[in-house]
Amino acid sequence: MINRDLVIVGGGPAGLSAAKVALDAGMKVTLIERFNQLGGQLIKQTHKFFGSKLQYAKTRGFDIAKILIDDLNGFSHDQLEILLDATCVALYPDKVLTVYQYGKYMKYNAKSVIVATGASEKILAFENNDLPGIYGAGAIQTIMNIYGIQPGKEVVMVGSGNIGLIVAYQLLQAGVKVSAILEAASYIGGYLVHASKLKRLGVDILTNTTVKKAVGEEKLEKIITVKLDEKWQEIPGSEAEMDTDVLCISVGLSPLHQLMSMAGVKMVDISELGGLVPKKTCDYETTVDNVYACGDVTGIEEASSAMVEGRICGLMAANHLGFKHPNGEQLEDDLNNQLCVLRQGPCGEKIRCGLKKVGEI
Amino acid sequence: MFKKTGVPTKEMIRSRFPKDKKVLFRPKAIIECYDEIPCNPCETVCPFSAITIGEDINAIPQIDFDKCTGCGICVHSCPGLAIIVAMIKNGKAYFKVPYELLPLPKVKERWLAVNRNGDVISKCKIENVMTAKKSTNNTTIVTVSLEQPYLYDFITIRRPHE
Numbered sequence: 001m002i003n004r005d006l007v008i009v010g011g012g013p014a015g016l017s018a019a020k021v022a023l024d025a026g027m028k029v030t031l032i033e034r035f036n037q038l039g040g041q042l043i044k045q046t047h048k049f050f051g052s053k054l055q056y057a058k059t060r061g062f063d064i065a066k067i068l069i070d071d072l073n074g075f076s077h078d079q080l081e082i083l084l085d086a087t088c089v090a091l092y093p094d095k096v097l098t099v100y101q102y103g104k105y106m107k108y109n110a111k112s113v114i115v116a117t118g119a120s121e122k123i124l125a126f127e128n129n130d131l132p133g134i135y136g137a138g139a140i141q142t143i144m145n146i147y148g149i150q151p152g153k154e155v156v157m158v159g160s161g162n163i164g165l166i167v168a169y170q171l172l173q174a175g176v177k178v179s180a181i182l183e184a185a186s187y188i189g190g191y192l193v194h195a196s197k198l199k200r201l202g203v204d205i206l207t208n209t210t211v212k213k214a215v216g217e218e219k220l221e222k223i224i225t226v227k228l229d230e231k232w233q234e235i236p237g238s239e240a241e242m243d244t245d246v247l248c249i250s251v252g253l254s255p256l257h258q259l260m261s262m263a264g265v266k267m268v269d270i271s272e273l274g275g276l277v278p279k280k281t282c283d284y285e286t287t288v289d290n291v292y293a294c295g296d297v298t299g300i301e302e303a304s305s306a307m308v309e310g311r312i313c314g315l316m317a318a319n320h321l322g323f324k325h326p327n328g329e330q331l332e333d334d335l336n337n338q339l340c341v342l343r344q345g346p347c348g349e350k351i352r353c354g355l356k357k358v359g360e361i
Numbered sequence: 362m363f364k365k366t367g368v369p370t371k372e373m374i375r376s377r378f379p380k381d382k383k384v385l386f387r388p389k390a391i392i393e394c395y396d397e398i399p400c401n402p403c404e405t406v407c408p409f410s411a412i413t414i415g416e417d418i419n420a421i422p423q424i425d426f427d428k429c430t431g432c433g434i435c436v437h438s439c440p441g442l443a444i445i446v447a448m449i450k451n452g453k454a455y456f457k458v459p460y461e462l463l464p465l466p467k468v469k470e471r472w473l474a475v476n477r478n479g480d481v482i483s484k485c486k487i488e489n490v491m492t493a494k495k496s497t498n499n500t501t502i503v504t505v506s507l508e509q510p511y512l513y514d515f516i517t518i519r520r521p522h523e
Contacts, residue, residue, distance in 0.1 A: 047440065048440035050399060051418075052400075053402070053405055057402045058406070173463075175463075187364040188364055188365065188366075188367060192363060192396045193393075193441030193442070194441065196369070196393070196441075196443070196477065197442050199366060199368055199478065200475055200476070200478075201519075207365050304399070341416075341419075342399045344419060345397045345398065345417070345418075345419025346397050
């Protein structure tokens with residue numbers, strides 16, 4: 001059994017940010033990351049980020065990952081242990097974690113735990129949705145932006161949220177044709193600046209339209225689309241064929257809640273936040289003492305908010321165990337204010353509504 | 362319709378240009394940010410304090426054309442690629458636009474001029490190419506010229522088919 005002040009599960013924007021603040025406060029931290037490098041989804045993001053200077057606005061996602069990783073330089077191995085290719089397979093109510101890495105299981109006994117596991121992609125149910133050539137947007141980003149491989153010749157994107165729009169633009173940058181973006185709702189889901197960017201490059205967004213069926217012998221050859229009415233019901237006779245070798249599904253994310261559910265954290269199902277999320281205090285502590293949660297696992301939002309939440313979470317975990325951050329009080333006010341500003345506009349309405357429903361413990 | 366297509370109306374576009382065309386005898390930033398999103402780099406990078414968003418970073422940026430020099434720093438700072446610089450010179454329209462595709466254009470080449478609907482409207486001449494570097498947030502800025510009647514229609518360039 002390895003004893004640590006703090007174990008953070010997930011090395012994305014929330015986990016990295018939490019680690020930095022907790023380390024600054026003097027905690028001994030272990031950071032567990034499932035992939036072979038830190039950064040989470042940031043490393044696949046080639047676009048410039050929104051937000052303000054405080055969340056590295058106008059910096060490209062993969063460059064933000066570098067900044068957050070560089071922030072962890074200079075801490076000794078005793079202070080910071082980073083486990084890559086490591087999966088946290090269990091979290092128990094007494095804050096014992098089982099971590100699987102390179103064929104071995106290890107046990108950690110943590111005084112506090114921050115769950116920053118992020119989210120997984122939702123998939124869409126339609127006929128033949130398991131044909132090769134049908135990907136989630138995250139997979140497309142991974143093969144394209146991490147491994148430098150084109151996913152195919154032409155792509156139909158399903159979903160016009162920010163991820164769908166951004167990945168469609170990245171596909172164009174990679175030299176892949178984007179035939180169309182399908183959106184089941186009557187309106188574009190993501191930021192309209194992203195939509196305008198695509199439209200001027202010749203990509204149409206077809207609203208009130210979804211995929212009904214995929215067709216192909218051994219791999220995807222074409223799709224059948226169908227129009228939807230305002231109540232999301234299929235309009236009979238509105239089916240149309242589109243030839244394509246890749247279909248990219250980008251219909252939202254759901255929080256990766258499993259570890260918290262396992263630890264006995266009280267969870268609530270909130271559609272605005274993407275699914276099951278933990279009940280927590282204003283200090284980001286869940287119903288299990290000294291188990292905290294931040295980032296997309298507490299509700300689907302932008303990476304900018306995940307970074308700020310991570311910092312608050314790191315600070316709170318430190319405070320509760322008596323570690324003093326040199327700049328603690330001012331930092332807390334400042335971070336809470338940042339979150340407030342990021343969420344106060346019309347784009348933040350859904351998250352505000354979701355967080356209100358979760359309530360505080 | 363904008364929320365269905367991503368194409369702003371003529372009135373929306375015109376509202377972002379100076380009312381008096383003569384103002385464009387000097388280069389000015391045209392900020393096509395119609396959506397209240399939490400974002401303010403254009404305000405914080407402007408060396409002339411010509412762009413105002415304010416404490417609520419969700420507000421839509423307002424530009425003071427008297428202060429704007431058309432330097433173009435906001436063009437490569439805008440995460441939404443929603444800013445261009447426009448100018449009228451010798452009867453022609455000049456633009457600085459962000460361009461994130463490869464291959465890049467070369468100076469003096471003739472490329473296609475494209476409107477906000479993605480349609481080709483004319484040809485344009487590549488006047489200058491400021492290639493991506495760290496100080497421009499890895500965004501290439503291309504300066505082009507074309508006939509003045511396309512002033513309110515032009516938005517980006519497209520590589521001609523060989």
